[in-house]
Amino acid sequence: GEQVEQRPPHLSVREGDSAVITCTYTDPNSYYFFWYKQEPGASLQLLMKVFSSTEINEGQGFTVLLNKKDKRLSLNLTAAHPGDSAAYFCAVRTNSAGNKLTFGIGTRVLVRP
Amino acid sequence: DTTVKQNPRYKLARVGKPVNLICSQTMNHDTMYWYQKKPNQAPKLLLFYYDKILNREADTFEKFQSSRPNNSFCSLYIGSAGLEYSAMYLCASSSGGALEQYFGPGTRLTVL
Numbered sequence: 001g002e003q004v005e006q007r008p009p010h011l012s013v014r015e016g017d018s019a020v021i022t023c024t025y026t027d028p029n030s031y032y033f034f035w036y037k038q039e040p041g042a043s044l045q046l047l048m049k050v051f052s053s054t055e056i057n058e059g060q061g062f063t064v065l066l067n068k069k070d071k072r073l074s075l076n077l078t079a080a081h082p083g084d085s086a087a088y089f090c091a092v093r094t095n096s097a098g099n100k101l102t103f104g105i106g107t108r109v110l111v112r113p
Numbered sequence: 114d115t116t117v118k119q120n121p122r123y124k125l126a127r128v129g130k131p132v133n134l135i136c137s138q139t140m141n142h143d144t145m146y147w148y149q150k151k152p153n154q155a156p157k158l159l160l161f162y163y164d165k166i167l168n169r170e171a172d173t174f175e176k177f178q179s180s181r182p183n184n185s186f187c188s189l190y191i192g193s194a195g196l197e198y199s200a201m202y203l204c205a206s207s208s209g210g211a212l213e214q215y216f217g218p219g220t221r222l223t224v225l
Binding site: 006009032041045093 | 117148153154155156157158161203205212213214215216217218219
């Protein structure tokens with residue numbers, strides 16, 4: 001079945017710097033990709049979803065890049081601020097797996113002042 | 114309102130005793146999911162209900178039960194808790210036409 005590897009597990013960045021989290025997956029039938037953010041004590045909140053073969057999506061303070069050829073999904077936090085301190089999870093939806101989500105292990109991001 | 118609620122938030126159970134966790138959503142979503150998350154591990158899907166149809170993952174088939182008495186509620190039942198069941202249990206829901214899942218805050222289960 002699908003396997004998702006997420007790196008790094010922990011990330012400490014200075015406020016104003018950028019940070020990149022990367023997920024690689026194995027199943028070429030995967031077709032929808034998600035990034036979730038979880039602040040301490042709170043629910044996983046959807047940050048962004050992407051589907052196209054190669055797509056760059058920009059949100060508020062972050063950029064998501066999908067490269068299906070390399071089976072890689074990345075989240076780039078641009079100009080990190082303290083509110084970005086949270087756990088981030090990538091998730092992959094695969095048609096061949098009954099449309100369930102396979103998650104990465106998560107990345108704990110700490111933004112230092 | 115895209116809120117998924119879970120009760121209780123914290124649960125302490127004794128080895129060998131049953132555990133029942135509750136999830137609710139008012140978004141009229143047709144699918145509800147239960148995930149197990151342990152420290153330093155990815156959330157792992159245990160089972161999901163699509164409408165009234167229960168689908169359980171093969172490797173957790175024997176360990177967890179669930180019921181969905183109506184569209185809004187879904188429970189996760191452990192008949193006899195073991196130490197290995199200590200984890201965060203996340204409930205999520207989604208609408209058939211949409212792809213994203215909405216998550217509750219989780220129930221932290223500690224089995225002693």
